[in-house]
Amino acid sequence: MQERLKQKALELLENGTADRILGWKIGEFFYDLTPAVFKTRQEIQEEFVYSPFAGANLSKYLIAESRKGGKVAVFLKPCDSYSFTQLLKEHRIWRENVYVVGVQCGGMCDMEKLRAKGCEGVLSVGEDGENIVVETLYGTNVFPRAELLEDRCITCKSKKVVTFDELIGEQGTELESDRFSQVAQLEAMTSQERFAFWQKELSRCIRCNACRNVCPACSCEKCVFDNPGSGVRNKAAADSFEESLFHIIRAFHVTGRCTDCGECSRVCPQNIPLHLLNRKMIKDMNELYGTYQAGADPDTKPPLTDFTLDDEEPSIVHTRGGQ
Amino acid sequence: MSVNNEFQPTIVAFCCNWCSYAGADLSGTNRLQYPANVKIIRIPCSCRLNPMFILRAFQRGADGVILCGCHPGDCHYTTGNYYARRRMTLLFSMLDYLGIERDRTRVEWVSAAEGAKFAATMNDFAATIHKLGPNRRLEDLRCRKD
Ligand code: SF4
Ligand code: SF4
Ligand code: SF4
Ligand code: FES
Numbered sequence: 001m002q003e004r005l006k007q008k009a010l011e012l013l014e015n016g017t018a019d020r021i022l023g024w025k026i027g028e029f030f031y032d033l034t035p036a037v038f039k040t041r042q043e044i045q046e047e048f049v050y051s052p053f054a055g056a057n058l059s060k061y062l063i064a065e066s067r068k069g070g071k072v073a074v075f076l077k078p079c080d081s082y083s084f085t086q087l088l089k090e091h092r093i094w095r096e097n098v099y100v101v102g103v104q105c106g107g108m109c110d111m112e113k114l115r116a117k118g119c120e121g122v123l124s125v126g127e128d129g130e131n132i133v134v135e136t137l138y139g140t141n142v143f144p145r146a147e148l149l150e151d152r153c154i155t156c157k158s159k160k161v162v163t164f165d166e167l168i169g170e171q172g173t174e175l176e177s178d179r180f181s182q183v184a185q186l187e188a189m190t191s192q193e194r195f196a197f198w199q200k201e202l203s204r205c206i207r208c209n210a211c212r213n214v215c216p217a218c219s220c221e222k223c224v225f226d227n228p229g230s231g232v233r234n235k236a237a238a239d240s241f242e243e244s245l246f247h248i249i250r251a252f253h254v255t256g257r258c259t260d261c262g263e264c265s266r267v268c269p270q271n272i273p274l275h276l277l278n279r280k281m282i283k284d285m286n287e288l289y290g291t292y293q294a295g296a297d298p299d300t301k302p303p304l305t306d307f308t309l310d311d312e313e314p315s316i317v318h319t320r321g322g323q
Numbered sequence: 324m325s326v327n328n329e330f331q332p333t334i335v336a337f338c339c340n341w342c343s344y345a346g347a348d349l350s351g352t353n354r355l356q357y358p359a360n361v362k363i364i365r366i367p368c369s370c371r372l373n374p375m376f377i378l379r380a381f382q383r384g385a386d387g388v389i390l391c392g393c394h395p396g397d398c399h400y401t402t403g404n405y406y407a408r409r410r411m412t413l414l415f416s417m418l419d420y421l422g423i424e425r426d427r428t429r430v431e432w433v434s435a436a437e438g439a440k441f442a443a444t445m446n447d448f449a450a451t452i453h454k455l456g457p458n459r460r461l462e463d464l465r466c467r468k469d
Pocket of ligand 1: 211214215216217218254257258259260261262263264265278
């Protein structure tokens with residue numbers, strides 16, 4: 001796969017389709033692929049990487065890249081293409097300056113799961129069909145991809161590339177995934193249990209803002225969390241209120257725009273299950289206002305900018321879910 | 324130090340200028356009683372209520388927050404309260420999901436002519452919050468009153 005992407009990148013650069021390529025290169029570690037812009041043939045040949053750790057969603061970077069003039073080519077996995085389409089819908093990306101290469105995806109891998117397999121001294125990780133080939137100092141290990149998948153990829157919602165100019169691999173379809181089962185479990189708890197659960201999770205937050213920074217929906221020019229007057233800019237040492245406030249506000253701001261790309265949970269250094277907050281909102285909207293998937297198309301109105309005359313009253317909260 | 328240990332809930336009522344705020348006025352002119360610890364904040368339309376206002380109220384010591392707006396169909400700006408209804412439904416659902424007591428938040432539609440309904444709503448809400456006790460799950464310790 002890496003070779004196919006590399007060839008495509010070189011081709012697009014050489015035939016003038018794009019004057020730069022947005023892709024991935026090695027970051028701090030081999031499993032830490034970081035978004036990068038490539039401008040020359042040499043850069044692509046030496047640094048361009050696509051591996052089972054190319055989880056980073058490149059769509060957000062197009063907000064800035066597409067405004068720079070010239071044309072940028074980008075590789076988007078199916079979930080990234082939802083974010084891309086959502087950003088198009090919000091008029092954040094200048095579509096005419098972007099050439100999208102959709103990439104079919106077999107699921108990204110989680111380094112923690114590889115570590116849990118006891119792999120040490122890893123040199124490189126490659127793919128071979130449904131298997132992941134891990135070269136280590138001590139020899140080669142082969143694992144089925146399914147055993148190393150990131151959690152978000154286990155419950156992948158769709159393999160369909162929504163928006164693209166050309167496609168590498170087959171076009172996929174929407175999948176039946178049970179991504180709401182954990183939300184349902186929480187809903188069935190008592191209020192006290194839920195509070196304890198979230199207090200335990202959210203109090204670990206160090207307010208690094210990584211979840212906001214990586215989120216394609218969190219691309220506001222001026223974010224409330226950068227505003228000193230908002231009272232929620234920094235982490236307060238005093239108590240956990242600011243953490244809950246931060247998470248409530250952020251989850252609410254992305255309600256109806258969050259595509260459930262899973263980036264926030266992926267980057268959280270404290271492993272806070274942020275997707276459980278976003279999915280709760282998605283589940284609620286689906287149940288109350290009809291199924292809606294952000295980024296699935298450029299036209300459908302998001303539930304919060306729409307209404308019907310006989311919507312449920314807020315008191316419905318008393319009769320839904322657990323106690 | 325407080326001498327009177329009886330819990331007096333602080334209640335913030337966001338009231339739409341065109342209906343409930345006038346309803347509150349009417350209940351006053353009609354000499355209907357509602358608790359003095361209901362603090363009314365006037366807003367131009369129920370739709371003006373940024374969810375963050377509610378969170379901020381809790382942070383600064385509210386024990387309950389209620390939003391009163393025009394009846395659906397009667398919004399001065401035609402549709403504001405329909406948007407507010409969805410927003411509040413989702414916000415309340417999220418607060419519930421985080422383990423905040425459901426009874427601490429409420430939405431009630433009260434028209435300018437419903438002074439009696441306004442007073443009754445406030446009395447009922449105050450009683451509910453009184454029973455629930457002080458807000459502890461969504462409070463900022465730095466803003467604690469006692
Ligand atoms: S909130 Fe998380 S899952 Fe939703 S769009 Fe942002 S990063 Fe993706
Ligand atoms: S937290 Fe809210 S204000 Fe900040 S970037 Fe995200 S959506 Fe925008
Ligand atoms: S990434 Fe995690 S630790 Fe950092 S601010 Fe977000 S939730 Fe908190
Ligand atoms: S004007 Fe009263 S709710 Fe809109």
